[in-house]
Amino acid sequence: MDSRWRQIREKGGSMVLYVERLLSLATLLLISFFVFWGIFTAKRGNVPKIRRIPGLEAITEAIGRATELGKAVHFNPGIGDLTSEVAPQTLAGLDILTYVAQTCANYGAELIVTNRNAVVHPITEEIVRQAYANQGVIDLMKPETVRFLSDEQFAYAASAMGIIQRERVAANIMIGAYYAEALLLAEAAAQVGAIQIGATARMYQLPFFVATCDYTLLGDEMYAGGAAVTGDAVRLGSILGQDYVKIVCIVLGIIGALSATLGSTWLNDLFARFGN
Amino acid sequence: MAAETKGGFVEKLQHVDRRILYLVLAVLVAIPLIWPFTLPLQVSPAVYSLYDHVESLKSGDVVLMSFDYSAGGAPDIHPQVEAIVRHLAKKDGVGLVTVGFFPDGPMFAEKVFWILEEAGKTYGEDFVNLGYRAGGEGAIAMLASDVKAAFQTDFRGNDTSSLPLLQKVKSARDFSLIIEFAGGSPGPPEWIRQVQAVYRVPLAVGISTSMVPANMPFLESGQLISILSGLRGAAEYEVLLGEAGKGSAAMSSQTLGHLVIMVFLIVGNVSYFLTRKNSSRRIS
């Protein structure tokens, strides 16, 4: 802190506000402003449009191919639950399941949904039944369309691998929170030559999806995909707000780099002094 | 005809039973453990930085070590703890306080105390194991602001106000160095934003290898003074310490293991593209 602030401190007038944390507080307020403004305007009607996401479009293509080959589509909303910090990933998986189920009902393709989480299982059953009913093909839905395999991670993976290979599925769609078992599913599907679409925000698993899947949604892209498919105003507004924050960061980055290139470190010092 | 048999061989190559691949990996990784061969090992600047920091500690300094890893991830991280504690054992008058925010943490701290006892150090004066606290990031912030308020009782049931070593320590600011060993969450991000950013104490982390790339930005920005990268980090520290340990012994097995996986990658890709070219030629 430069001398002026220190004098105030030493004269006993203790600053109520931590001066060296002003910029961090401003950042938090800025993000809050943009996010809540985005949600507010989206709720009032002008809902933002999400950019093209290749992974999402590939789902339609994959289900189409499965219908041509007369083979099944396997879907799994990840092995996460609905209350821990991976809940948003499971939710995005369930949003996209709505889209997958509707497309399968539309094309008449056979859908198999497997679950590891006992709480998520009945929700997926309801989503698929709703989608088939909307398309008026509720008879297409069989008891084994949505299956709960096991709540133990690797026991789930072992039996899901068995289903993928026995049914020789033509498409394998994995969207949600994934851990080390994702490798087993991806390998089983690769062996039967299925088109694979993967998405997770767990960054330690993402590389293995990129290396095995034909299309991968990277990190937060799955949240945007989930919101785009369901048109959820709150989440779309929040995504718009986050975009504005990223734009501010990009502009600051450019200003900071240009100043540094011209030899001045005013922005570095500002961040270092007030950004604690 | 030749294309057919070549295609046949390549197809057979693709449908090798998974268990054969497992056997090849298991045998090739096990061999160097029985007959190790030593290989040159470059020590990274980050390991030098931590080694120099520990070497510069003076009598009266106290180090905090947090054990935030599970038994499952321990083989990749625990050899680092042994190497650094062996270095601390040589530093007279330097105290060590251990804590854990994973239920397995305190159990692994207890496993290295024999090294300190062998160097004549005693529990209570030279080292203390505070034990485990649930609550992750909140509990870390609690420890950092007031060590003895967060831990009125240590892992062995002693009253912390009666332990001589802990009288020298009130908050995180009183530690000369903090080393966090982590295999997941809470990990470096939580320690940086609740402890390093607030108390400005030198913070190093010893983490599982797969977490290193994602935490490199914290090293480059100076928020961390060092990152020890799994078993290799232990091997490098052992080189500086001049005492071979579990880290160096494993490096030759790691080398063969990596060779196996790289060969599998190459063979897998080559045979995939060969069969795809054959099958596409057959269809067209």
Place this chain on the structure above:
Amino acid sequence: MRRELPSVVLFVVGLLLILERFLNVGLLAEVGQEIRTWGIIVAAFAVAVASMNLIVVHVRNVRQHKNVVYSLTLLLALVGMAGLGIATGTDSSGYKFWYNSLLSPMSSAMFAMLAFYIASAAYRAFIAKNAEAAVLLISAVLLMLGNVALGEMIHPNYGAVSSWIMNVPNLAGQRGMMIASAIGAVATSLRVLVGIDRTHFGGGE
């Protein structure tokens, strides 16, 4: 009322902790300490509840005569280890014996099996079908050569190549992703704080 009051509690707790960081007020620091102490206690109970869930599932298995032997093993192991830890203390040599000779090796084995899954996937599933996968696999191989001493065999200062890849392109991507996901995490936390998102409260009215 059943959904509103908990949301108010959540908001007040979160806001107090945020204010504690940015305002230099003694009272706030004391309130923050008290909140965190309560948090440790409730988090400890939460660990017990998660294990209770396991007990409920496997007691039901035993009652319905479904894989009785396995469920009984689990229940006996659970009660035995918890009982021993509570009775003799988790720092007793007896407790350490069972911890070091069963729990520690078995959990390493459970995770070590992943090395095998990666090996078979490397052989069959990691195919450079598109340009992204190709760039990923090539940089992975370049770095793997650097992580073990194979790199040095190819060229004496191969280490400089792999450390440049780690310190420049890798770091750029990680830093960009860190900022983007940090903004996402703040947005998600804000929605939870003000009660827009309530997944953590579970279903039901």
Place this chain on the structure above:
Amino acid sequence: MSTNVGDWLAALSILALYSFLYKENPVYRFAEHLFVGISAGHAIAMAYGNVRDVAVKPMLDGRWVLAFPCLLGILLFARFSKKNSWLARYPVALITGIGTGMALRGIPSSQILAQLNGIFIPLTNISNIILFFGVIGALVYFLFTKEHKGIVGGFASVGKWIMMVSFGATFGTTVFERLSLFIGTLNTVLGDWLGIIK
């Protein structure tokens, strides 16, 4: 060959779990259930230690207010009853409130500002240029309301290729870590138990 019971138990339990790699079998399932049970038992023992040291002991010394968080903790068990599972929302509100508050107060300075400060660098050498355009590119890739066309598309693809290198780094380090864990179990089986590792 070791004569210590602990080494025998450790090695045999490891081999029982590895039998899953050959085929799912009863020995594996027995060992797996044993492992899940012991881990849960350990978690309970450590959690009990927390409640004893952080709540019960201080209460006996007069801090009776800590009875309230204990009550909150017990309310968590309401989740198992259909009718009044809403009671469990109060302890969850406390834990989630703490998690949210700690994240919101810490993330801006350490994971946004400090990282942005890292790209206020002179664009005078190739490394700094790659570092700068890589971070900006990754940020542009994660813009979801702007189509990836023109200048935005260009930056987004720079970001994507740079991120592929980062994923390659995570891929390679994960291979290293998994091998370390396997080597750890080999040390137990071949070293401590069979004694063929010097």
